Amino acid sequence: MVVRTSDVDKNFFTPRDYQVELLDKACKRNIIVPLGTGSGKTFIAVLLIKEYTTKLVTPWKNGGKRAFFLVDKVSLVEQQAAHIEHHTTLNVGKMHGHLNQDIWSEPAKFDTFIALHEVTVLTAQIFLDLLDHGFFNMSNAAVIIFDECHHVLGSKHPYRLIMHRYGQLTEVDRPRILGLTASLISSKIPPSNLEHLLEKLERIMHSSIETASDLVCISKYGAKPREYVIMCHDFFCCTCEISKKVISTLESLRTFCLKCTEFHPEFDVDPRKPVLEAVSRTKSVLEQLGPWCAWKLCQVIWVK
Structure with a gap:
């Protein structure tokens, strides 16, 4: 048939x-x-x-x-x-x-x-x-x-x-x-x-x-990512003045979030979690890859 x-x-x-x-x-x-x-x-x-x-x-x-x-x-x-x-x-x-x-x-x-x-x-x-x-x-x-x-x-x-x-x-x-x-x-x-x-x-x-x-x-199934290895020089975050200022701001934001302990009863999960995760990821990228990469990351996670 x-x-x-x-x-x-x-x-x-x-x-x-x-x-x-x-x-x-x-x-x-x-x-x-x-x-x-x-x-x-x-x-x-x-x-x-x-x-x-x-x-x-x-x-x-x-x-x-x-x-x-x-x-x-x-x-x-x-x-x-x-x-x-x-x-x-x-x-x-x-x-x-x-x-x-x-x-x-x-x-x-x-x-x-x-x-x-x-x-x-x-x-x-x-x-x-x-x-x-x-x-x-x-x-x-x-x-x-x-x-x-x-x-x-x-x-x-x-x-x-x-x-x-x-x-x-x-x-x-x-x-x-x-x-x-x-x-x-x-x-x-x-x-x-x-x-x-x-x-x-x-x-x-x-x-x-x-x-x-x-x-x-x-x-045979599932995601098949393409992986690339790119060599680059180490980035020394401590020598960059703007990086120091951004890290200080991120640390202040993290401290502020941790001090906030009262939430609206409608929240069934801790509302601080996504903010703290975003702060941690931004700081990590800034320290490892530099300001430009951190800026590109912020365009993705902080706009959500």
Whole structure:
């Protein structure tokens, strides 16, 4: 039979072999999937959510379960929710600090929301708040996906606190866990400590780190950056008067941010974090590459 291109549903995606392999593992046990940008990590999460469709479409009042997709940043809520909506027929809800704040402050409104949405994409802090205030019991979740799950290594990060709650549940009450990350570690560590850190990540996530058996196949997909090595003379920041002035200004801004400890209740994350990160990056580039590079960086990160 001949099929014309125009007859093919362009919204239908056939999973790659390594995605099917990792999905099979995720259906059997909790796993962490380390795949590079563009390799289809989120699609694996979508496929796993589909596996729980029967439990998810059961009415909430009749003992139905729910799926939760946790993200670290507010900006990712809309992005991931759109991805799930595109690939499933499930009702997808969204929660973050700039949207529907009354839902997680009033139990009745939350019950209505959770009954209408089989899948909810939300920030980790809001999910933790729901648990803290007794709006929701983790045992009522069928599956929880952690985007950028390496953040769980932070001792005070919401991911870490959520997984602590998970560890207090009995085996039968625990939902399926899927961790997604492009980088298993987010900081520089000695090679001798790598194995210990990965074991710690697995222990905290109650999961095993898994990859596909065909690594060659995975390497065909994802971002393929072009790398260039350019030699240059060392830049001596201390000899540049303008650099000294800029560094002094950045340090003053950093000190000011650290002194600010009272925030609007609508913020579900520390609003100082992006500013402090921008200050740190600007100072680092200024000291290593000079004023011109720092100026170009500022045009990108300070205009946002």
